[in-house]
Amino acid sequence: MEQLINFIIRPPRAEYNPKNDLLDEEFMLKGKWYQRKDLEVVNSRGDKLQCSHYMPIVRPNGNPLPCVVYCHGNSGCRTEASEAAIILLPSNITVFTLDFSGSGISGGEHVTLGWNEKDDLKAVVNYLRADGNISLIGLWGRSMGAVTSLMYGAEDPSIAGMVLDSPFSDLVDLMMELVDTYKFRLPKFTVS
Numbered sequence: 001m002e003q004l005i006n007f008i009i010r011p012p013r014a015e016y017n018p019k020n021d022l023l024d025e026e027f028m029l030k031g032k033w034y035q036r037k038d039l040e041v042v043n044s045r046g047d048k049l050q051c052s053h054y055m056p057i058v059r060p061n062g063n064p065l066p067c068v069v070y071c072h073g074n075s076g077c078r079t080e081a082s083e084a085a086i087i088l089l090p091s092n093i094t095v096f097t098l099d100f101s102g103s104g105i106s107g108g109e110h111v112t113l114g115w116n117e118k119d120d121l122k123a124v125v126n127y128l129r130a131d132g133n134i135s136l137i138g139l140w141g142r143s144m145g146a147v148t149s150l151m152y153g154a155e156d157p158s159i160a161g162m163v164l165d166s167p168f169s170d171l172v173d174l175m176m177e178l179v180d181t182y183k184f185r186l187p188k189f190t191v192s
Helices: 002-009 079-092 116-132 143-152 170-181
Strands: 025-031 032-042 048-056 065-071 095-096 133-144 161-165
Touching: 025 079, 032 079, 032 116, 048 065, 048 079, 048 116, 065 079, 065 116, 065 143, 079 095, 095 116, 116 133, 116 143, 133 143, 143 161
Parallel strands: 065 095, 065 133, 133 161
Antiparallel strands: 025 032, 032 048, 048 095
16 A cells, blocks of 8 residues: 555656756747746745746747646656647747656655645746736646646636646546556555
């Protein structure tokens, strides 16, 4: 049972090098130049969250642009947002992504499947609003990131929209699936 609990709250951290594994600091898509700005946001627990904001080098008309915050899954990290950036940037939608606490190269020890991650997301949204260069904020989450988006969105009605890819709805079902998928040597009745 301890093995399963540790797998959930301490999944293997995605290891990556921002210089090699994220989109370049400056890159071209469909004839326009974009940039990746790396930064840290501190959550309410004092953990440093490693983040990237993908945006045009020159904002059209100098106006604030909408932003989609990409939220990764349980054992994921901000490298997963590259596809979203490639899709959204040509439509003048910026993409902000983070390593949740306990994930990737951010601080923190544990993953909480959305509970603490919603506070990480709140810190990011507060940062974006204070920055003043964002008009609207949307959320795009996968698995744990989708659940995090739902939990945060329930508290912040100003979120413009959400893309929710594979959110789980029941923790027991999720644990049963992990037992089956990763072949833990654990009787299923201990999970239910």
